Amino acid sequence: MSDKYGVPLRYFNLLGRGELSANRISVAFIAIALLLSAVIAFLINVNIELQRTNAELQGKRIMYGYPNAEGIFISENEIPERHLAAFTGVFLDNFYNFTPESSFTNANESLRLMSSRLRAVQEEPLKVVAKQSAQQQITQVFVRTTPYKFETTPQGYIVSFQALRYRATLNTVFGKAKFDVKLLLKPVKPSKHFEWAVVADDMQTQEITQ
Incomplete structure (x- = not known):
């Protein structure tokens, strides 16, 4: 077919390949974004759990002195x-x-x-x-x-x-x-x-x- 009646066929092939590559890049980008979101959410949950555990441990470490029968103060974390x-x-x-x-x-x-x-x-x-x-x-x-x-x-x-x-x-x-x-x-x-x-x-x- 003569090129003078329209766009040459090779250009359609090039455009098709370009769209296919763009679609693949978009899919890959979405997959990476979803993966990063999942990783970020996981890290946030881990951080929250670490803070909760640390606060609990800090509470257990707090000790006060209570006098015994001889009036000597003994450190204890429970009354x-x-x-x-x-x-x-x-x-x-x-x-x-x-x-x-x-x-x-x-x-x-x-x-x-x-x-x-x-x-x-x-x-x-x-x-x-x-x-x-x-x-x-x-x-x-x-x-x-x-x-x-x-x-x-x-x-x-x-x-x-x-x-x-x-x-x-x-x-x-x-x-x-x-x-x-x-x-x-x-x-x-x-x-x-x-x-x-x-x-x-x-x-x-x-x-x-x-």
């Missing part, structure tokens, strides 16, 4: 039961035990050992009891009668025990009652104000009538 027992004893001494002279001081100290949630509930009743103690010369003694029982929960540590409460005025006992007590202790970051690294977050008392 030992002896520390919970010591805090509970101090809290109960201030919350339940008072004389007319110490009622306000004890009330304020027990409020300091509470979480903000429990403090909002107990502050007003404690002030009323402290005022009654000072005005009516009431002394209260709270004596634990059973060992502490400890339970670890997602909310914190539950300390359970039984106790006797005595109330007296002018050396005359006018009230005696027995109670089941449950105290929820919540871990907090140690500070000058929260030197125990725990606070009282909730408490339940039920009188034993039998």
Whole structure:
């Protein structure tokens, strides 16, 4: 066929080969892009997992010093039961035990050992009891009668025990009652104000009538 009637056939062949090469390049480019996207996504997931694992390990490495029975501080990454027992004893001494002279001081100290949630509930009743103690010369003694029982929960540590409460005025006992007590202790970051690294977050008392 003469070239004067149109584009020579060899040009069509060249154009076809060019389009085929371009298509192959496009397919290869798309494949490479998909592969790179998959690699990037994989690396991002690996980085996230490494950060999570590192944060978890860092948390396990954090250790605080808790005094033992001799007053020597021992580094531990979990709050030992002896520390919970010591805090509970101090809290109960201030919350339940008072004389007319110490009622306000004890009330304020027990409020300091509470979480903000429990403090909002107990502050007003404690002030009323402290005022009654000072005005009516009431002394209260709270004596634990059973060992502490400890339970670890997602909310914190539950300390359970039984106790006797005595109330007296002018050396005359006018009230005696027995109670089941449950105290929820919540871990907090140690500070000058929260030197125990725990606070009282909730408490339940039920009188034993039998």
